[in-house]
Amino acid sequence: MKFNILIVDDEKNIREGLGQSLTMDGYKVYLAENGKKGLEAINSNDIDLVITDLKMPELSGEQLLKKVTSTNPNIPVIILTGHGSIETAVNAMRDGAFDFLTKPVNLDRLSLLVKRALSSRQLVLKHRELEEEVKRLSSRQKFSSIIGKSAQMRKILEIIDQVADTKASVLITGESGVGKELVADAIHNLSRRRDNSFIKVHCAALSENLLESELFGHEKGSFTGAIARKRGRFELADKGTIFLDEIGEINQSVQIKILRVLQEKKFERVGGEDTIDVDVRIISATNKDLKDEIEKGAFREDLFYRLNVVNIHVPPLRERKEDISLLAAAFLKELSEENGKKIDGIDPKAYLALYEYNWPGNIRELRNCIESSVVMCKGNIISLEDMPPSITAESSSDYIKLTPGITLEDAEKEVIRMTLIHQKGNKTKTAEVLGIGRKTLHRKIQEYQLEAVEAKV
Template identity: 65%
Template sequence: MTFRILVADDEKNIRSGLAKSLEMDGYEVVQAEDGQEALRQMHKTEIDLILADLRMPKLPGDKLLKKVVSAYPAIPVIILTGHGTVDNAVEAMRDGAYDFVTKPVNLERLGLLVKRALSRRELARKHQELEAEISRLGKQKLGAEILGKSTIMHHVFELLKQVAPTKASVLITGESGTGKELVANAIHDQSPRNKAPLVKVHCAALSESLLETELFGHEKGAFTGAVNQRRGRFELADRGTIFLDEIGEINQSTQIKILRVLQEKSFERVGGESTISVDVRIIAATNRNLKEEVVAGRFREDLYYRLNVVNIHIPPLRERPEDIPLLAARFLKEFASENKREILGLEPKAAMALRSYSWPGNVRELRNIIESAVVMSKYSYLGPDDLPNYVTSRGNENDIRIKPGTPMTESEKLIIRANLNMFGGNKSRTSEALGIGRKTLHRKIKEYGLEAELDESSVSP
């Protein structure tokens, strides 16, 4: 794309000379003889960067700067100043100017400043595009925390929308940190039961005896310390939804009781004789392979099939790198606001490192890393130095996980993506490393839908 630069200076020769120099560097240039004309030009056309003389009639550069910072905060402003007004230019930088140059202008230095400032402008544009994408995806009403535009996440969203209005039990599978609880939230929110409670039980956090009491409640005197009657989570979830996280951790005795609730919609409290009837939808989640647990005799087969009426599998983050810019942008914005930090985005190298990392901790790990980087960074844009060494190290860029049974086409896609990431998107070096022709690489990039990933070289909130 061609950047458009506005040059505002009341001296025609300087204005024209700067414009000619910038045009030779490939930029489109708009000229203005004073600050008021500069504002008029900005209202008429999109401007990417402003060069403004500090002393101009009608509206001087410092006042123009304040108006631009207020109305167009993403547009960088470089101040032009004489030697006698350097102190004023330094003050303008405190007011939001990107930098200043003294007259007579060193065109080489100015060219470097312009290039650097426009790279920040491009990051700001990426920010706007990501904001729009996040807003568009948010209108899907799948829960504010669920975000993704990858093909595999689109399949998850479609399945979620289809199953949410029903009464079917749902088993959510996926590695730790992929967002299984968020999917459970979305299913409940989009169901006819959303006016009733969504009760959550983290099964792995409770001992066997405590879990049974937690789920089904107990009567007064049922055991030592049971001084009062207590309702369990199934009772509290009546007419609503219960979410049983890490269902694979429960023992056989509790499995039988949950199976009964699914079959008969009733149970007894611990130490009680009265049968309690409930209308509860069960959503369960696990990071285990329950089929293997059934074969090993640790999980009841009948309960497995009762829970697994609909299975929603949440893919690990490493299998959907195209979602990382959106997730990073959302987390960055959230933590920048929460911690009152002026963090505007990620530098391209940091963004590339995030996409190249294998993310064993999935979305939860990404969230924690972005929070730490936002808190500790001293700059407006997060760079590679703000990320942990294990994320930015070159070794992680070559970390390709291909499970046995993965189709050849998917394996090839993973290998091509990893090599493109390692060489910074350079197709010549990638094709050479892979031992294939450049035309073949182009065809496979298009075939596997990797073009968008190559275009996303920065992440902003």
């Protein structure tokens, strides 16, 4: 990335001297002799950094600084100041200058300061790019709340799109916090049933008896406490969708009743004789392995097949790390707004920690991590210190963790991933260390979808 730097000074020698030095450092340099010309340059070019003198005719450095910070707050400004006017420089810092340099300018210090200013600028730009990507993705897809660009998530979005407008029962599986409920929401909202009710039942939260009457309703006097007739969730969901969350937790008698609804679209209220007909689409979710439950005799196989007409498996976050940057950017925007903070990005070390962590709590845990980092953050960029220690502890590890039970392919992927991180994304060195050719490495990076790692470090 080639950066554009604007130097504003009414002294020709200084302007050109600094310009030459920065050109030699590889930057594209623009020169202006006063604040007014400087502003014009900013408006007509993509300026990444401004270095400006304070006292100039037309528009002073202070005025230029104020214009830049109010219209382009993400362009860092470095102030040049003569000896004895440190106080003005300090005031300028208060007005939002990135830093100041005293004249005569020490070129090494200039070079260092410029690098520092630009690296924070780069973070801001990268973060903005991610935000744009989130926006672009969510406007292109109809399920704006599901964020993700990994192949696995794209596949899931495709399935949602295909099944939404059918009546097929959908079973959503996956670990806790992967976004199962979000998928259920999307299916209902994309279906023709969207204007009718969407009833959610958290099956694990209710005792067995309560669950039955909650789902199917009861007649007055059918049990102690049944003081009036009550309509159940299935009745309420008529013409709409019912979401049975944690379906793995329900007992046999409820299982039989649900099976009957699926087969005959009929049921009776608890303690009731009338048969009630309903037209309900059933979406269920579980983080259990229902095949195991069937083997243990805890879950009916016939019900399983009826619920699982379409299966959507949402993989854990650690298996689709490409989604981390997008999710983090989206949560950062949402949560910094919610907490009234202005945060422009996440620094590279903190990013790496997000990337290396295993995320047992999946996206819910990532969201919590970003929320806590936003709250703890003192500046406008999230750094490693702002993040919960539980997440940063795993980072900075030089070990490759391989658990017995994984395939050779997974092991290879992990070794390549860690070496890439260790070599800070340098592919030539990574290939060297691994003892393979650059082309082979390149192919494997594509095959294992490690491009995100490469970009991240």
